[in-house]
Amino acid sequence: ARLPDENIHPVATGRAAETVAQHQDPQDLVFWSGWFCPFNQRVWIALEERGIPYQYKEVNPYKKEPQFLMLNPKGLVPTVEYQDKALYESIVLCEFLEDAYPTYKPSLLPSDPYERARVRIWIDHVTKNMLQAWQRLLMAQDKAKADAARSDLYDAQRKFAAQVKGPYFVGEALSLADVMVAPWVAREYVLEQHRGYDRAAAGGEWKAYAERLSGRESVVKTTSEADKLQVIYDRYLVDEAQSEAARAIRSGHMMP
Ligand code: GSH
Structure with missing residues (x-):
């Protein structure tokens, strides 16, 4: 290879x-x-x-x-x-x-223009804040870097959770705001096992939201076996991964 x-x-x-x-x-x-x-x-x-x-x-x-x-x-x-x-x-x-596919229901964007824009603002927050901190924590090779990234991640998650109307971001219906977050929520156990991450430290609202989201059927049925994923994450945990994302974070840039 x-x-x-x-x-x-x-x-x-x-x-x-x-x-x-x-x-x-x-x-x-x-x-x-x-x-x-x-x-x-x-x-x-x-x-x-x-x-x-x-x-x-x-x-x-x-x-x-x-x-x-x-x-x-x-x-x-x-x-x-x-x-x-x-x-x-x-x-x-x-x-x-x-x-x-406008006729395929449910739509994952609310019909109200303000709410649609609000969803997009918080998707931007996920891209620029939550995922960057997530990846930095995953790849952190010393305690100071891990502590800083973990604290940024909790902060980003707490801010996002404060916007969740419940049970999902815009209320009863799932929206793209939830979809953008779900795959990382479903992988939080990696940070729990290796990087001292604790869902509850991002607040009770985040914890309840994260549990709800990771148990959603569409998330479960698109998730592969954990041991296959672990092999990939092992390379990030020792900072040997060579993906575009890994190289970006390593050099202090945003993920592509
Ligand atoms: N911004 C892209 C998106 O949102 O679709 C990121 C996609 C991405 O980074 N995909 C990774 C990939 O294809 C896998 S998780 N990596 C190949 C590489 O880094 O060479």
């Missing part, structure tokens, strides 16, 4: 493998997916929540195969091919699904 990152388990496992098996037939929408990727899981959750027909195709983005780079010049999952045209970036893709 060119990079050790290429040696990831090749396919989805557990509940996610069952979901993959149900989405093999050709469709207008091809979902180029990396089973392990949290950005990827956002799109997968949106597809499942809304019952949009899709064909699942597994891709290992670390191989940077020319055919995949033709679809996405960044060579990242998630990537989608819709009627033979390619699109990428998880947030853009989730918004695209809203636009391209």
Whole structure:
């Protein structure tokens, strides 16, 4: 392998493998997916929540195969091919699904313009604050760095939780704000086991919200076996991962 990152388990496992098996037939929408990727899981959750027909195709983005780079010049999952045209970036893709499949209910954006904008403001907070702190904590190699990242993460989570109307971000209905957060919530156990993270330290509101979100069926059915994921996280924990995200955080930049 060119990079050790290429040696990831090749396919989805557990509940996610069952979901993959149900989405093999050709469709207008091809979902180029990396089973392990949290950005990827956002799109997968949106597809499942809304019952949009899709064909699942597994891709290992670390191989940077020319055919995949033709679809996405960044060579990242998630990537989608819709009627033979390619699109990428998880947030853009989730918004695209809203636009391209308006009759598939439930919509994951509220109808009120103010509420739609509020969802987008807090998605921006997730991108710029929550996920950066999450990744810094994951990759932290000394106590001072871990403490700083953990405290930033709690702060970002507490601010987000204060905006959650309950049970979900906009109220009863799941929205894209929840979808953007869910894959990292479902991976918090990695930080718990290795980085002294404690959900309750982000507040009771965050803890209850995180438990609700990680138990959601669309999250569970797009999640692979923990031991397969652990192999990948082990490389981040010792700071040897060579993904775009790992290199960005290592050099003090935002994840791509
Ligand atoms: N901003 C992108 C999105 O939101 O879709 C990030 C996607 C991303 O970083 N995907 C990772 C990837 O494809 C896997 S989790 N990495 C390949 C690489 O870093 O070479």
